[in-house]
Amino acid sequence: MRLVVLGPPGAGKGTQAVKLAVQFACADVATGDIFRANVAQGTELGRAAQEYMDRGDLVPDDVVIAMVMERLASQDCQAGFVLDGFPRTVAQAEALDRRLAEQGSPLEAALSFDVTEDELLRRLAGRAAAQHRADDAEQTIRHRLEVFAIKTRPLIDYYAHRGLLVPVDAIGPIEVVTKRILGALDGIRRPA
Ligand code: AMP
Numbered sequence: 001m002r003l004v005v006l007g008p009p010g011a012g013k014g015t016q017a018v019k020l021a022v023q024f025a026c027a028d029v030a031t032g033d034i035f036r037a038n039v040a041q042g043t044e045l046g047r048a049a050q051e052y053m054d055r056g057d058l059v060p061d062d063v064v065i066a067m068v069m070e071r072l073a074s075q076d077c078q079a080g081f082v083l084d085g086f087p088r089t090v091a092q093a094e095a096l097d098r099r100l101a102e103q104g105s106p107l108e109a110a111l112s113f114d115v116t117e118d119e120l121l122r123r124l125a126g127r128a129a130a131q132h133r134a135d136d137a138e139q140t141i142r143h144r145l146e147v148f149a150i151k152t153r154p155l156i157d158y159y160a161h162r163g164l165l166v167p168v169d170a171i172g173p174i175e176v177v178t179k180r181i182l183g184a185l186d187g188i189r190r191p192a
Contacts, residue, residue, distance in 0.1 A: 001020075001024035001026055001080040001081075001082070001108055001185075002026075002080050002081060002100070002105060002106070002107050002108045003020065003024075003080075003081070003082045003083065003107070003108060003109050003110070003111060003185075004082075004083040004086070004087065004096075004107060004109075004110045004111070004159075005017050005020075005082060005083065005084045005085075005110075005111050005113070006110055006111065006112045006113065006152065006155055006156065006159070007111075007112060007113030007114075007115065007170065008113075008115065008120055008144075008145055008148040008149075008152075009120070009124060009141070009144045009145065009148065010115070010119075010120040010121075010123040010124040010127065010141075011113035011114075011115045011120065011170050012113060012115070012123075012170050012174070012177060013084050013085065013113055014030055014032075014033075014084055014085075015174055016111075016113075016170075016174075016177060016178060016181060017030060017082045017084035019174075019178050020082045020178075020181065021081075021082045023182065024080060024082070025079060025080075026076075026077075026079045026080035026081050026082060027074075027076040027077045027079070027080070027081040027082070028081075028082050028084065029068070029071055029072070029077070029081050029082065029083050029084065029086070030084040030085055031064060031067070031068065031083075031084070031085040031086045031088075032053075032084075032085045034067065034071070035049045035053060035059065036053075039053070045063070045067065048063055049063065054140075055140070055143070056140040056141070056143040056144040056147065057143075057147060058088055058089065058147060058151060061089055061091045061092055061095075064086065064088075064092060065091075065092055065095045068083070068086050068092075068096070069095070069099055072099065083096075087152075087155060088148075088151060088152045088155075089151050089152065089155075090154055090155065090158060093155055093158055093159075107164055108164070108188065109164055109165075109166045109185060109188050110155070110159035110164045110165050110166065111166050111167075111168055111181060111184075111185075112156050112159070112165055112166065112167045112168065113168055113170035114167055114168065114169055114170055114171075115170045115171055116171070117145070119171055120145065121141065124141045125138065125141075166181075166184050166185065166188060167184075168180055168181050168184055
């Protein structure tokens with residue numbers, strides 16, 4: 001399976017991406033997790049990303065695209081992948097399309113998680129308290145939601161035009177949302 005998972009911060013993408021990667025026996029590639037690990041290890045990539053992450057801004061496209069393209073070349077992605085948190089801009093989506101077209105293995109679906117803004121703010125405040133994520137502080141949360149609306153939401157149309165969009169109601173217990181996703185993916189017509 002080759003999937004991307006789209007949705008605002010707090011929509012539950014990470015939780016569901018892990019489950020989907022297990023279900024489809026493919027790689028779970030979460031760009032935010034890769035950046036956080038690099039920040040923690042003090043790598044050059046971590047240093048390049050940290051100021052953007054702390055502000056709730058997007059890391060520049062060239063940095064993210066290079067990182068993801070390298071990751072997709074690794075062995076565990078040959079069986080497919082669930083991309084969580086990438087693409088977040090049209091330029092990233094185009095770079096992904098180009099790469100997958102070169103490989104002759106196009107994307108199969110773009111899941112779009114639908115959640116109300118009230119629910120997002122509630123979930124993100126809970127996550128800030130539980131996980132001490134600096135970028136879950138309230139002001140930064142609002143900024144991240146704005147960044148999503150401006151830079152990432154256009155990808156919903158981008159994938160809808162390509163017939164790949166699979167919208168999912170992401171409000172409800174985790175297992176219920178997983179079932180909805182699997183049901184929706186069952187219905188898609190897979191490219192050969
Ligand atoms: P996430 O855990 O997916 O919410 O990502 C945390 C932070 O990492 C984001 O707020 C961005 O600063 C950065 N980040 C993760 N993925 C991307 C991406 N595809 N493009 C740009 N920045 C990203």
